[in-house]
Amino acid sequence: MALPHLRDHARIALVGDQTSIQQELTRHGLSPNAFDVCHAPEVIGMDESPTTAVKTKPKASLNVGMQQLQKSQLDVFISAGSTGAFLTSAVLNLGLLEGIKRPAAGALYPTSEGISLLIDVGVNTELKPDSYVDFARMGTVYMNSLFQLDNPSVALMNMGEEKSKGPKVVQEAYEALEAAQGLNFIGNAEGRDLPRGKADIYVCDGFTGNILLKFGEAFYELLRQRLSLDEQLTDFSYEEIGGLPFLGVNGNIILGHGISGPKAFKNMILRGQELMEHNLLENMRHAFQETEHS
Amino acid sequence: MALPHLRDHARIALVGDQTSIQQELTRHGLSPNAFDVCHAPEVIGMDESPTTAVKTKPKASLNVGMQQLQKSQLDVFISAGSTGAFLTSAVLNLGLLEGIKRPAAGALYPTSEGISLLIDVGVNTELKPDSYVDFARMGTVYMNSLFQLDNPSVALMNMGEEKSKGPKVVQEAYEALEAAQGLNFIGNAEGRDLPRGKADIYVCDGFTGNILLKFGEAFYELLRQRLSLDEQLTDFSYEEIGGLPFLGVNGNIILGHGISGPKAFKNMILRGQELMEHNLLENMRHAFQETEHS
Numbered sequence: 001m002a003l004p005h006l007r008d009h010a011r012i013a014l015v016g017d018q019t020s021i022q023q024e025l026t027r028h029g030l031s032p033n034a035f036d037v038c039h040a041p042e043v044i045g046m047d048e049s050p051t052t053a054v055k056t057k058p059k060a061s062l063n064v065g066m067q068q069l070q071k072s073q074l075d076v077f078i079s080a081g082s083t084g085a086f087l088t089s090a091v092l093n094l095g096l097l098e099g100i101k102r103p104a105a106g107a108l109y110p111t112s113e114g115i116s117l118l119i120d121v122g123v124n125t126e127l128k129p130d131s132y133v134d135f136a137r138m139g140t141v142y143m144n145s146l147f148q149l150d151n152p153s154v155a156l157m158n159m160g161e162e163k164s165k166g167p168k169v170v171q172e173a174y175e176a177l178e179a180a181q182g183l184n185f186i187g188n189a190e191g192r193d194l195p196r197g198k199a200d201i202y203v204c205d206g207f208t209g210n211i212l213l214k215f216g217e218a219f220y221e222l223l224r225q226r227l228s229l230d231e232q233l234t235d236f237s238y239e240e241i242g243g244l245p246f247l248g249v250n251g252n253i254i255l256g257h258g259i260s261g262p263k264a265f266k267n268m269i270l271r272g273q274e275l276m277e278h279n280l281l282e283n284m285r286h287a288f289q290e291t292e293h294s
Numbered sequence: 295m296a297l298p299h300l301r302d303h304a305r306i307a308l309v310g311d312q313t314s315i316q317q318e319l320t321r322h323g324l325s326p327n328a329f330d331v332c333h334a335p336e337v338i339g340m341d342e343s344p345t346t347a348v349k350t351k352p353k354a355s356l357n358v359g360m361q362q363l364q365k366s367q368l369d370v371f372i373s374a375g376s377t378g379a380f381l382t383s384a385v386l387n388l389g390l391l392e393g394i395k396r397p398a399a400g401a402l403y404p405t406s407e408g409i410s411l412l413i414d415v416g417v418n419t420e421l422k423p424d425s426y427v428d429f430a431r432m433g434t435v436y437m438n439s440l441f442q443l444d445n446p447s448v449a450l451m452n453m454g455e456e457k458s459k460g461p462k463v464v465q466e467a468y469e470a471l472e473a474a475q476g477l478n479f480i481g482n483a484e485g486r487d488l489p490r491g492k493a494d495i496y497v498c499d500g501f502t503g504n505i506l507l508k509f510g511e512a513f514y515e516l517l518r519q520r521l522s523l524d525e526q527l528t529d530f531s532y533e534e535i536g537g538l539p540f541l542g543v544n545g546n547i548i549l550g551h552g553i554s555g556p557k558a559f560k561n562m563i564l565r566g567q568e569l570m571e572h573n574l575l576e577n578m579r580h581a582f583q584e585t586e587h588s
Contacts, residue, residue: 207453210485
């Protein structure tokens with residue numbers, strides 16, 4: 001277990017049913033008071049309607065965690081719960097940052113050149129052109145804050161390099177990105193550019209991004225198994241990556257994979273800490289204020 | 295060069311500028327008359343507008359090849375030219391099969407269970423729900439004809455398993471697929487299902503399919519390079535796969551990658567031969583006639 005090590009650097013609170021949590025701690029040979037506990041007796045199942053569940057279960061761990069974050073009792077909240085419920089609870093309890101219409105989930109992944117961000121990977125099924133610009137801007141602040149990338153490049157996911165390619169909304173997004181101030185927009189990217197690190201940030205709708213992300217994960221797993229790799233290329237593993245930052249809401253939140261184990265949780269906590277240490281929220285507010293006033 | 299071996303099984307004609315072709319043959323130590331040549335003096339560049347180029351250059355190799363195919367002077371036509379021009383020329387010269395509104399390109403790829411087909415991978419940027427059904431039906435005939443798969447399973451690419459997931463058109467496509475006769479529709483598939491072989495056929499719009507296909511190709515290349523693999527996993531290589539069948543038009547055509555070398559061309563020819571040997575067109579006509587009359 002990596003938690004004792006992490007505890008040297010962060011104070012960790014566990015959100016959930018107090019009795020169950022304390023029983024688990026005891027089962028792992030720890031004192032039942034080893035961690036702060038935020039009691040949350042209700043549970044949202046993976047198969048529940050996110051909106052209904054979040055609204056009718058105020059004491060679900062997702063809601064309690066987001067509320068603690070909103071009250072600044074926590075700096076960061078991480079979860080491996082239902083994506084839909086996570087997002088709904090975040091928007092409801094934290095609200096959106098000023099100037100942002102739609103939040104989005106980003107996925108970091110290694111390329112032959114370094115690391116890139118794909119945004120959105122599952123929040124928005126259908127988009128207006130302006131939201132692509134918001135995603136590009138949020139991605140820019142994120143890559144700039146977390147990796148000190150100055151003026152990171154942004155590409156639009158498409159099925160060809162020419163601006164006349166793709167569905168109408170994507171062509172309109174191209175125009176909007178080209179016209180936007182303060183972005184290093186380099187044009188369209190194709191699927192083949194993703195592993196090659198053509199851009200620092202790729203923007204797309206959540207439908208496309210979600211299918212790409214899950215395909216990449218499973219394709220990597222298939223190759224790993226067929227090659228009997230254990231240690232190599234671990235930087236492609238979701239366990240090492242930890243979780244996805246949800247950008248655009250008024251709080252630092254990280255969503256993990258539904259099947260996350262101890263290693264993934266450790267890395268989710270680290271990803272969350274990074275958001276805080278690099279003042280992501282403050283930088284994000286600042287960037288969108290500048291845009292509003294420009 | 296693999297061609298002399300192939301020539302034992304197929305009569306190969308080369309379509310293009312006669313003088314250039316004969317010079318190339320001589321340069322490779324072959325007789326200038328080693329192959330039949332269909333003279334096609336005009337050339338369509340990769341950067342030309344497909345519609346304009348196809349219409350204003352009747353003697354371009356794509357048009358000449360398609361015309362020869364239409365007149366049954368050829369059984370199969372393969373090309374590694376511009377995708378847009380290839381499709382435009384095919385529809386113009388060959389026409390669509392009766393009952394099919396939109397043609398589509400399919401991509402075969404290996405999974406942990408065998409082989410699957412992703413359709414469409416780049417022809418149609420935006421779709422009506424009915425076209426997903428046509429693609430499912432064309433894919434069914436293809437997998438049945440080429441791999442003797444009885445009642446192959448069809449899944450709809452989406453960002454979740456529930457039928458309420460995804461953009462409106464995808465939700466409507468789900469309904470249409472569920473209502474269609476003669477398909478083994480098993481519901482939605484997620485990106486992670488693609489390498490796992492959940493279904494024999496995955497249907498999606500050409501925007502999504504194109505990005506997935508190109509991402510998969512380049513991701514495989516990146517892993518192969520980082521692992522210094524030479525021979526392993528070659529079944530993922532586009533060179534081994536050869537080319538993509540274009541389904542829905544009245545002729546056997548295969549489109550190769552723009553960067554195809556000798557090995558890829560050999561495999562494109564083999565893929566084309568398979569279409570003919572397995573009576574794909576006849577089976578396709580039959581399947582759509584049955585649907586029309588049912």
